[in-house]
Amino acid sequence: MADKRTVTAFEGSQAIAFSREFDAPRSGVFEAHTDPGLLARWTGPAGTTLTMRAFDARTGGSWSYVIAGAGGEWSFHGSFHEVTPPSRLVQTFEFENEPGHPTFEVLTFVDLPDGRSRIDGLSVFLSIEDRDAMLGGMDSGMDENFERLDQLLEQAPVAS
Amino acid sequence: MADKRTVTAFEGSQAIAFSREFDAPRSGVFEAHTDPGLLARWTGPAGTTLTMRAFDARTGGSWSYVIAGAGGEWSFHGSFHEVTPPSRLVQTFEFENEPGHPTFEVLTFVDLPDGRSRIDGLSVFLSIEDRDAMLGGMDSGMDENFERLDQLLEQAPVAS
Numbered sequence: 001m002a003d004k005r006t007v008t009a010f011e012g013s014q015a016i017a018f019s020r021e022f023d024a025p026r027s028g029v030f031e032a033h034t035d036p037g038l039l040a041r042w043t044g045p046a047g048t049t050l051t052m053r054a055f056d057a058r059t060g061g062s063w064s065y066v067i068a069g070a071g072g073e074w075s076f077h078g079s080f081h082e083v084t085p086p087s088r089l090v091q092t093f094e095f096e097n098e099p100g101h102p103t104f105e106v107l108t109f110v111d112l113p114d115g116r117s118r119i120d121g122l123s124v125f126l127s128i129e130d131r132d133a134m135l136g137g138m139d140s141g142m143d144e145n146f147e148r149l150d151q152l153l154e155q156a157p158v159a160s
Numbered sequence: 161m162a163d164k165r166t167v168t169a170f171e172g173s174q175a176i177a178f179s180r181e182f183d184a185p186r187s188g189v190f191e192a193h194t195d196p197g198l199l200a201r202w203t204g205p206a207g208t209t210l211t212m213r214a215f216d217a218r219t220g221g222s223w224s225y226v227i228a229g230a231g232g233e234w235s236f237h238g239s240f241h242e243v244t245p246p247s248r249l250v251q252t253f254e255f256e257n258e259p260g261h262p263t264f265e266v267l268t269f270v271d272l273p274d275g276r277s278r279i280d281g282l283s284v285f286l287s288i289e290d291r292d293a294m295l296g297g298m299d300s301g302m303d304e305n306f307e308r309l310d311q312l313l314e315q316a317p318v319a320s
Contacts (some may be wrong), residue, residue: 014174014284054220060239062220079220079239081252081262090262092241092252102241102250104264106286124174124284126266 005143014131018121020146024153026109026117030086032149033107036063042148045069045141059083063091078102093123101130165303174291178281180306184313186269186277190246192309193217193267202308205229205301219243223251238262253283261290 005020022029032038034057040050048069055063057080064077075096082090087109094102104124111117125131165180182189192198194217200210208229215223217240224237235256242250247269254262264284271277285291 013288015286060214060222060224060237062222062239064220077220079222079241079252081239081254090252092239092250092264094241102264102266104252104262104284104286106262122286124264124286126175126264126282126284128173 005146007142009131009135014125014128016123016125016131016135018123018142019118020121020142021112021116021118022146022150022153023116025115026111027086028153029117029119029149030089030109032152033057033089034083034085038152040065042152043067043145044074045144046148053077056080057083101126101133103130103134165306167302169291169295174285174288176283176285176291176295178283178302179278180281180302181272181276181278182306182310182313183276185275186271187246188313189277189279189309190249190269192312193249194243194245196223198312200225202312203227203305204234205304206308213237216240217243261286261293263290263294 006018008017032042036052036055036057039055040052043065044050044067048067051066051068053064053066054077055065057063059080059082061080061083062078063080065075067074067076077094077096078092080089080091082088089107089109091105092102093105103126106122106124108120109117110120123134125134166178168177192202196212196215196217199215200212203225204210204227208227211226211228213224213226215225217223219240219242221240221243222238223240225235227234227236237254237256238252240249240251242248249267249269251265251267252262253265263286266282266284268280269277270280283294285294
């Protein structure tokens with residue numbers, strides 16, 4: 001699946017751009033990001049459980065969840081700055097176990113031929129240092145999440 | 161008042177850092193940012209009127225307002241990613257008249273000796289281009305807003 005996904009860390013920038021293709025239309029991929037029950041099924045490492053504390057996927061809403069597994073508990077929260085189905089999601093994100101390093105994320109959902117789609121993502125960090133600290137673990141975590149999302153989209157097409 | 165305020169655009173970065181001192185404790189300056197009635201009295205060019213459409217200054221809340229004057233109407237909205245009185249405010253910001261260029265803003269409120277305080281601000285843009293487009297008009301707009309805030313703090317100390 002690695003060829004479906006690209007990650008670009010611009011030189012001297014505090015942003016990371018990524019792209020990931022899916023074997024489903026963007027409407028389904030978007031819904032998997034904005035329906036709390038669906039999001040919980042693919043977010044986090046395999047074998048963990050995601051519990052929603054809050055989730056209001058509309059412009060001005062916010063979200064908060066805990067991921068728990070054998071290795072511990074990890075909490076996250078953020079705000080939905082813009083929710084425009086099925087094409088655009090602008091949100092903030094913070095890992096509460098290491099507070100003080102929130103990020104700003106823009107996801108653009110693009111339909112491709114043959115019922116496929118692509119997410120073009122931009123993660124903006126408060127500093128280059130924050131960006132570089134994230135880079136190490138980002139690839140594997142993102143790949144695992146999106147592989148879980150592939151499986152979800154395959155099992156149950158969530159929107160046409 | 162210009163000596164009270166600094167703006168730094170880091171070379172090759174997509175952020176702007178600024179600092180501004182006030183003749184009031186941080187609790188009052190923070191309240192002027194999170195009380196909708198107070199915020200409306202100093203935000204926008206002199207002679208304009210700010211109308212709140214929504215304002216919920218808590219972590220996970222959001223805000224939306226319109227500034228109207230002889231020259232027209234300007235709409236803005238954003239989310240409160242973190243509200244920690246009286247020291248830290250993390251929020252998103254978008255000018256709706258030119259959508260698609262949201263920013264992410266971290267304000268840190270610091271007490272200084274003699275009842276004074278300082279805001280250390282960081283505005284992070286989605287790209288260097290967005291940052292540079294903002295730089296031209298930012299200084300004068302920020303100065304005018306903060307001079308209005310100086311007057312408000314002088315007229316009615318809003319918190320001790």
